[in-house]
Amino acid sequence: MTHPTPAISARGLRKRYGSTRALDGVDLTVPPGTVLGLLGPNGAGKTTVVRTLATLLRPDAGHALVAGYDVVAQADLVRTRIGLTGQYASVDELLTGRENLVMFSRLYGFGPREAADRAEALLERFDLVGAADRRADGYSGGMRRRLDLAVSLVQGPAVLFLDEPTTGLDPRSRLQVWDSVRALAASGTTVLLTTQYMEEADRLADSVAVLDRGRVIAEGTPDSLKTRAGGDRVDVIVRDPADLEAAAELLRSAVPGAVGVHRREQRVSVPAGDRMAVLTAVVRALDGSGLRVEDVGVRRPSLDEVFLALTGEPAADRSGGGSGNPAASDNTLRKEYR
Amino acid sequence: MTAAGLGTTPRPTPPGDGPPRPPGALRGWRKALSDTLVLTRRNLLHMARDPFEPAIAITMPVMMVLLFGYVFGDVMAPPGTDGYRAFLVPAMVAMVMVYGVGGTASGIARDTDRDVMSRFRTLPMSPVAVLGARVLTDMARAGAEVAVLLLVGLAMGWRAEDGPGGAAAAIGVLLLFRLALVWLGVLMGLLLPTPDAVSMVVYPLVFPVTMLSTSFIPSSAMPSWLAPVSEWNPLSAVVTATRDLFGNPSLPSDAWPSENALLLALAVPVLAVAVAAPLAVRRFRRLSR
Numbered sequence: 001m002t003h004p005t006p007a008i009s010a011r012g013l014r015k016r017y018g019s020t021r022a023l024d025g026v027d028l029t030v031p032p033g034t035v036l037g038l039l040g041p042n043g044a045g046k047t048t049v050v051r052t053l054a055t056l057l058r059p060d061a062g063h064a065l066v067a068g069y070d071v072v073a074q075a076d077l078v079r080t081r082i083g084l085t086g087q088y089a090s091v092d093e094l095l096t097g098r099e100n101l102v103m104f105s106r107l108y109g110f111g112p113r114e115a116a117d118r119a120e121a122l123l124e125r126f127d128l129v130g131a132a133d134r135r136a137d138g139y140s141g142g143m144r145r146r147l148d149l150a151v152s153l154v155q156g157p158a159v160l161f162l163d164e165p166t167t168g169l170d171p172r173s174r175l176q177v178w179d180s181v182r183a184l185a186a187s188g189t190t191v192l193l194t195t196q197y198m199e200e201a202d203r204l205a206d207s208v209a210v211l212d213r214g215r216v217i218a219e220g221t222p223d224s225l226k227t228r229a230g231g232d233r234v235d236v237i238v239r240d241p242a243d244l245e246a247a248a249e250l251l252r253s254a255v256p257g258a259v260g261v262h263r264r265e266q267r268v269s270v271p272a273g274d275r276m277a278v279l280t281a282v283v284r285a286l287d288g289s290g291l292r293v294e295d296v297g298v299r300r301p302s303l304d305e306v307f308l309a310l311t312g313e314p315a316a317d318r319s320g321g322g323s324g325n326p327a328a329s330d331n332t333l334r335k336e337y338r
Numbered sequence: 339m340t341a342a343g344l345g346t347t348p349r350p351t352p353p354g355d356g357p358p359r360p361p362g363a364l365r366g367w368r369k370a371l372s373d374t375l376v377l378t379r380r381n382l383l384h385m386a387r388d389p390f391e392p393a394i395a396i397t398m399p400v401m402m403v404l405l406f407g408y409v410f411g412d413v414m415a416p417p418g419t420d421g422y423r424a425f426l427v428p429a430m431v432a433m434v435m436v437y438g439v440g441g442t443a444s445g446i447a448r449d450t451d452r453d454v455m456s457r458f459r460t461l462p463m464s465p466v467a468v469l470g471a472r473v474l475t476d477m478a479r480a481g482a483e484v485a486v487l488l489l490v491g492l493a494m495g496w497r498a499e500d501g502p503g504g505a506a507a508a509i510g511v512l513l514l515f516r517l518a519l520v521w522l523g524v525l526m527g528l529l530l531p532t533p534d535a536v537s538m539v540v541y542p543l544v545f546p547v548t549m550l551s552t553s554f555i556p557s558s559a560m561p562s563w564l565a566p567v568s569e570w571n572p573l574s575a576v577v578t579a580t581r582d583l584f585g586n587p588s589l590p591s592d593a594w595p596s597e598n599a600l601l602l603a604l605a606v607p608v609l610a611v612a613v614a615a616p617l618a619v620r621r622f623r624r625l626s627r
Contacts, residue, residue: 054460056456079461083460086457095380103376107458107461
């Protein structure tokens with residue numbers, strides 16, 4: 001089978017703000033109908049990538065095609081094929097949910113009746129019917145994000161950009177957004193989402209690109225990245241530090257793989273390729289061993305651990321620090337936009 | 339239409355016949371007009387939902403007309419006329435048109451400062467619609483302001499002495515003047531970095547313009563080096579032309595700008611729009627990119 005035309009392909013994207021390089025040669029390829037998670041700490045350049053691909057910023061160098069069109073030379077055509085949900089819910093705060101959806105439908109080129117129908121359908125789909133005629137500035141964070149997502153779907157985009165879609169949301173709203181993203185991907189929409197959470201990328205993305213200081217430093221499936229970061233682990237936390245060695249010995253005999261002992265956290269840790277099998281084996285071994293255990297659980301590597309594995313340094317202080325990328329922080333971007 | 343073959347870099351073939359458009363989608367200037375009207379409706383809804391600013395904007399000039407009309411009273415009347423208030427009203431309306439620049443500039447600065455503007459820029463929307471909607475909204479406001487001020491004037495004893503034809507022409511001159519100022523305000527709002535900067539910069543610029551005119555004081559009463567400045571001030575031409583068209587008393591002057599007030603009151607705003615509008619559109623397109 002030949003490769004289908006990618007929904008997003010970027011080559012050598014560069015963008016400078018003063019002396020800082022927000023993007024330092026970004027390459028990305030996203031096949032149609034898939035979800036790419038763009039993972040990175042604050043200031044890595046995630047938002048700059050999204051704004052460039054969504055025709056909001058002009059790259060200094062490199063080029064990118066979205067839905068087959070060039071984001072600079074054919075920005076107008078790109079705009080007929082994309083939807084964007086920003087990190088900050090960008091709906092009109094003084095308008096009601098319904099008025100927002102009707103206005104954006106009209107601006108996408110639908111007639112008044114069609115716009116009203118689309119608004120109604122989206123209000124239902126995103127569970128906003130009850131709040132449809134209230135002003136958006138009175139919405140909760142979760143409702144606002146749902147309205148934002150609904151607006152970005154008005155034209156049925158081929159490519160959807162979600163810039164940190166769940167940042168600041170409570171767990172329930174986060175799950176709702178995740179469900180929506182999954183449903184969209186299942187219906188064939190290509191999604192590029194940025195996130196700081198390994199878990200989010202893991203749950204939603206077919207593939208993940210890790211961004212650091214304006215460059216993609218790793219690409220692959222969530223599983224392959226986790227493997228590079230040591231993969232999933234089962235952790236056992238003992239109540240008495242004196243039991244650490246005994247617990248480690250017990251685990252060594254119960255499951256394959258190198259057992260890590262973390263004295264300060266009173267934690268013993270084993271790799272868990274097959275999460276449930278390893279967890280079961282560990283619990284069985286502990287049961288009746290007489291060891292007093294505080295906690296047992298499966299843990300996924302965090303973004304920090306992925307970063308540590310990939311770069312040899314922690315993910316922190318990418319924004320603001322001397323070696324970081326202060327210009328790529330969102331405040332600066334917003335100023336730049338003005 | 340397809341976009342294949344544009345540009346120089348090799349690229350995959352765009353899908354099919356280009357992007358699917360909504361059924362019956364508008365194109366070209368029709369889409370631009372439709373977008374402008376959709377956004378004008380949005381601006382009007384904003385005014386209705388957040389009426390504080392427009393309410394202040396109309397209260398101030400009404401207060402000024404009343405203060406000028408009754409406090410200064412007849413001491414400012416030009417020699418040989420007896421209706422100071424008749425003399426005052428056209429000048430006050432013109433002055434309010436000038437002060438509208440601040441509202442327009444901060445309006446457009448707020449428009450482009452909001453997060454929602456990012457989203458507008460990702461839509462297949464006419465790039466002039468945001469500016470067009472601001473212009474339409476502020477012209478609607480200007481129409482309301484002129485109406486309110488003239489009604490207050492009527493209550494104070496001002497009359498359009500030359501009949502409805504002259505009055506309509508006078509109102510036309512005032513609104514044309516305002517149109518030029520709206521475009522200047524749009525340009526200023528796009529050039530200044532924040533809405534706060536707008537209010538700091540615009541009013542100190544506007545105040546001398548309203549004072550250095552023959553709206554209230556004849557140029558013969560000013561120092562000789564200052565008199566031409568105020569005679570050539572476009573506001574003076576607008577006020578003089580408006581007074582003539584309303585049939586209201588005017589300040590005596592034989593300066594060329596005063597003799598040809600109507601010509602200037604039409605030509606200068608048209609010229610200003612011709613310069614400011616393209617600059618504003620260009621500036622708007624370049625924002626952020």
